Amino acid sequence: MLDRSLEAVVELAKSGLNVRMVVVFGTHKLDTVGYLARYAETFQMVFVYQDESYEPTLDGAIRSALPMTRGPVALVLPDIVINGAGGAGSLLAALGQIGVTGWSVVAAEERNPDTLRQMGALAVTEGGTMTVGAATDKPADPSGFNAFWGMVAVTEDEAHRLPDVVSEGADSPLVGAAALMVEEIVNYNTVAG
Template identity: 40%
Template sequence: MLDLHAKGIQIRVVVVLTPEKLSTAAYLARYSDRLDVAYTFQEDRHGPELAGAVTAGLPWCRGPAALMLPDQKFDWSPAANPLEQAFGRLRYGAWAVIAAWTSDPDVLRNDGALCVGAGDPPVVEASVDKPSDPAGFNAAWVALACREGELLRLPSIVGGEENLLVGASAVFVSGYRNVSTPELAHG
């Protein structure tokens, strides 16, 4: 995000917290001189888990948006910023995913699973969050980008509805790891 800001692109970071996670706000304060950072709380009225967190953050989102999770890490360079690539793909479609190739069934069961075709650019052919049967999936989604008009679909996508990302363009990264589940680290 700092790379995009350095290029003159206005970035607003919306951070959804629970009272137990206030240390996240303190950590992100270091970026407030360069990025607009807004905090909101996930309450019972928003619903549980990631879909509830996304619902809590939606009122603060404007324009094209990216959903990035704090425990999803991956390798990249400023010259090949995958977030910039994903936003660029929104010129051609409503959704783009930042993804990592994997055939590890445990990773696919734990993360958002995708079946991505071999086209240029690669396109999502099937998607589901945390599938019980990962057969047929070949990638995990790391982050999502969408046009403003698609924001209201985000909670359904992370809430487990199948195939809502079909047709999305995929940008691939290496070195992906979910730091919440280091036993599943892959790259």
């Protein structure tokens, strides 16, 4: 599964971009660190132990990683896999869309409220281009949402707000982001995955 979730990152490196992957880990992820050695010649990797002053949550992991990032940043999670039409090249395309608002997402349409309650839910609107009209992580009430994100791309200037994408109660910086729609996103960290 990890190899599948990194396919988009490998595509970035093969496109000629200088890619630095920041891996946040704890003691329970040491096997994963060893496994990632197979990518050492594909892109640069930086390993960061999750700062204990942050909560052991995804936003804490992002906060631990941010000091090691530079240039545009992409949030790619190890349990998310992009499948089907639109998937190939989707992260590269998302990075190409960040110039307008500083943000873009790779997203999939979803109407199942149970799925939306477990994901980064989006209300995607079409007005010539697909745009995020509303966003929240794991909404208690998913009515009004019609998609969820699988990867997020952001400019260097906006990257400090990346933890807000997954922080409970924070205003999501994804509102206004370009949405690149793909056929399917599977989260292997959920019941459906």
